[in-house]
Amino acid sequence: MLDVRTMSKSFGGLKAVSEASLTVSEGSIVSLIGPNGAGKTTLFALISGFLKPDSGAVTFNGAAITGQRPHQICHKGLVRTFQVVQPFAGLTVRENIAVGAHTRVAGRAAALAAAGEIAQLVGMGAQLDQSAGDLTIAGRKRLELARALATGPKLLLLDEVMAGLNATEIADLVAVVRKIRDSGVTIFLIEHVMQAVMSLSDYTYVLNHGAMIAEGQPSQVTKDPNVIEAYLGHGAAKRLLAMEATADA
Amino acid sequence: MTTRERILGWAFILCALALAPLFITSNRWIDFLELTLFIAVLGQGWNVLGGYGGQYSFGHAVFFGTGAYIQALLQYKLGWSPWLTLWFAISGTAAVAAMIGYLSFRYGLRGSYFALITLAFAEAFHVVSRSWSSFTEGGQGVQLTLNQDPALALVTFQFSFGGPFMKAYGFYYTIFAILLISYAATWWMEHSRFGAQLVAVRENEDAAEALGVNAFAVKMRAICLSAAITASGGVYYVQKFLFIEPGIAYGTAKSVEALFAPIIGGLGTVLGPLIGSFFIHGVGEVAKEAIHGIFGDRPGVDLILFGIILVLILAFAPRGLVGLLERVWIRLKARRDA
Amino acid sequence: MEFLGLDLPSYGWETVLGSAISGVFLGSIYALVALGLTLIYGVLHIINFAHGALLMLAMYAVFFLWKFLGLDPYLAMIIVVPGAYVFGYGLQRGIIGKASHGRDEIILLVTLGVSIVIENAALFFFSASERSVLVPYDLDGIDLGVTYAVYPELIALGGSLLITFALWLFMSLTDTGKAIRAVAKERQGARLVGINVDHIFAVTFGIGTACVAAAASLLVPTYAVHPQIGYLFVLIAFTVVVLGGMGSFIGALVGGFLIGVTEQLGRLYLGESMGVITISVIFILVLLFRPTGLFGQRSG
Secondary structure: OEEEEEEEEEEOOEEEEEEEEEEEOOOOEEEEEOOOOOOHHHHHHHHHOOOOOOEEEEEEOOEEOOOOOHHHHHHHOEEEOOOOOOOOOOOEHHHHHHHHHOOOOOOHHHHHHHHHHHHHHHOOHHHOOOEHHHOOHHHHHHHHHHHHHHOOOOEEEEEOOOOOOOHHHHHHHHHHHHHHHHOOOEEEEEOOOHHHHHHHOOEEEEEEOOEEEEEEOHHHHOOOHHHHHHHHOOOHHHHHHHHHHHHHO | OOHHHHHHHHHHHHHHHHHHHHHOOOHHHHHHHHHHHHHHHHHHHHHHHHHHOOOOOOOOHHHHHHHHHHHHHHHHHHOOOHHHHHHHHHHHHHHHHHHHHHHHHHOOOOHHHHHHHHHHHHHHHHHHHHHOHHHHOHHHOEEOOOOOOHHHOOOOOOOOOOOHHHHHHHHHHHHHHHHHHHHHHHHHHHOOHHHHHHHHHHHOHHHHHHOOOOHHHHHHHHHHHHHHHHHHHHHHHHHHHOEEOHHHHHOHHHHHHHHHHHHHHOOOOOOHHHHHHHHHHHHHHHHHHHHHHHHOOOOOHHHHHHHHHHHHHHHHOOOHHHHHHHHHHHHHHHHHHO | OEEOOEEOOOOOHHHHHHHHHHHHHHHHHHHHHHHHHHHHHHHHOOOOOOHHHHHHHHHHHHHHHHHHHOOOHHHHHHHHHHHHHHHHHHHHHHHHHHHHOOOHHHHHHHHHHHHHHHHHHHHHHHOOOOEOOOOOOOOOEEEOOOOEEEHHHHHHHHHHHHHHHHHHHHHHHOHHHHHHHHHHHOHHHHHHOOOOHHHHHHHHHHHHHHHHHHHHHHHOOOOOEOOOHHHHHHHHHHHHHHHHOOOOHHHHHHHHHHHHHHHHHHHHHHHHHHHOHHHHHHHHHHHHHOOOOOOOOOOO
16 A cells, blocks of 8 residues: 655755665554654655655555655545644644544534544544643544544554553553554554554564664564664674573573 | 524624614714724734734735725726726735735745745835836825715715715725625634634644645635735725825834734634724723823824733733633623523 | 846946945944844844834934933943843843743734834834934044045944954853853753753843844934834844844844845945835845845744
């Protein structure tokens, strides 16, 4: 469904994303992991049209979308959420979600009604008439998700949607994400919360210093020495193996 | 507030305004009402772009002045009917807005930079209208011929020599009609998809884009609507005073008055500019009376007060008078229900 | 001569040079006014719409000191500059900072409100009539061949450069200056190392106002004072700052001189009235095509 080919982006002298390639198949949940500063959000921004790549191409459902504006890409069915949540603070939850709904629906009443349904779906039904500015971080994350969902996407890019949540909230949101996938939306998520990555993803990509260093099933990838080194530092993989050897002995 | 309460509120206000002239005999108070409605129209124009759209223009006079000049010049130079020229005044000004908007939004100007560039455009138009005498009659301004034939009052859109009713109330009902139309347009906008998208862009442009809103297109529509409403104020002005010159058209006075009313009254609400206009002009009248007793007639008093009120509102009541009234209303209802 | 399709008058190079030189003198004042504005923007990240009104107020102060105390406008700096600093400090700490709740759009409107109050208070108390200062030396000067530079112009140039240099020294060498630069670069970090950011904001605003007061002192011998004069200078100051780059001292200087020269040449070739439009045009063009200006780092 989504095909990214050798995407690169530099800011001044810093290469934020370097020849990154990945594929997301329809109906799957794919995750993108990697240490902080690896370039994951930059990659999302490149895919969703907020940044123009220096080189490389993005194809969505067979059509090239490289360099198009975010709202155009949204209309094609690819929507992203933001790592730092961006609610429309002055509006209510319902009005927030309605903005997303308006992508499909022109009438105000219809959009507001659709917003109500989406809110129920993600478990925000009780908060519909609250001001978005009053929500907790968990609420805002959910709102972010609901808004994106309201646009009727085929592919949803979720950027650290679990960050800042406690264990219960994470479990709830994992269930919601699964429900969304089951309703026919493909999901591509950036995540640090390993619990979510392991329980949700069908496939995982690992980014470090802007380059893809591993990909595969989550359980395999987390054992990959390159990945371990990326997170824990040089030589960490050897040390871990040594520790395990002494533990077995 | 429920929708029913809102509709009743509006009906009350509009009926009061429509019938006011019949109960007010003093010319001075009719003039006061007319001026208030005039500023309420300019304010609503600013409100569409600034209140709903979040793009604060510091040079809105550019739209008032262009509307006024087109209205005046087409009559003065080509002898067209004012009822025809007004369409050109409004659409011509919208075209100017499209140009300014295209330049500003295409290059991503926001916040202070947008305010500055609108100021610069107003200044530029001011200078051009003063210098390009062959086209605009320069500093001496455009003076339209006064029609003294009562039979032609309506045709020439000049009521001063019409029948007694027209003479006294013709222009009052003109600005009232303009207010009705522009406020209805704003109300419609607020409840449409366009309005929802405009407000989303105001709150967070990037998030709106991510949700499929074409921020550039939305802002363009907003600035054109804003300009059209403001230009209609210019049309009224020219017909009433039959005179326009660069200082009146493009001077800072109109730019500043256009933003006082909506900010003080309540940004992003239909009622805001109207209430704001009434409030500041009411306060202005009181101030002038008070000062007259002590200092005589000195200019500047009302604007000093407006500036102070502006800062106070921004500091303590950012949602303006409408916000304050809503809070009072909620409290009253809670007490009544308790 | 032909330029961009316009039929412009032809002048000898001496006239053009003379015009350019008077542009340099004018530009030095613009630079000084713009210096305060760019400093305030660099640190508080706000565009101070009250800047012109403060200039006007300072000019009235200089005028009245001359009128009632017979104080020479240049000497009046000794009183007006510190006074302006205190006024600016109080204005930021007491009103602008408080009313804005830190939001950019609101600060914009608050400074506009403040400028309206100040301008109309001046109109109310001083009336719209122009006030001029007469100093015995305002027609004497030096003959430069292509033009005659009167003493006020020379003093203005010298004064501006001196003050700019002094300010640069202050910012580089003193603790307060360093604190200001710290806040400009990294507000939160500065707070974390114990710098009182609100105080620094007010200090910066005070310094910006003081710069404007110094410029006022330099302007009064040549310009008549009236309530609208602030507004005239404000647009020019904005243009200088935007051209030179928000937050850049060098930018303010270079921008000031460039604008001064362009304005004078514009007056020469396009006439008095149209010459003024060169400012607006430059402003619009810079905003569109290079909003960071010549030397600036941050944009909008």
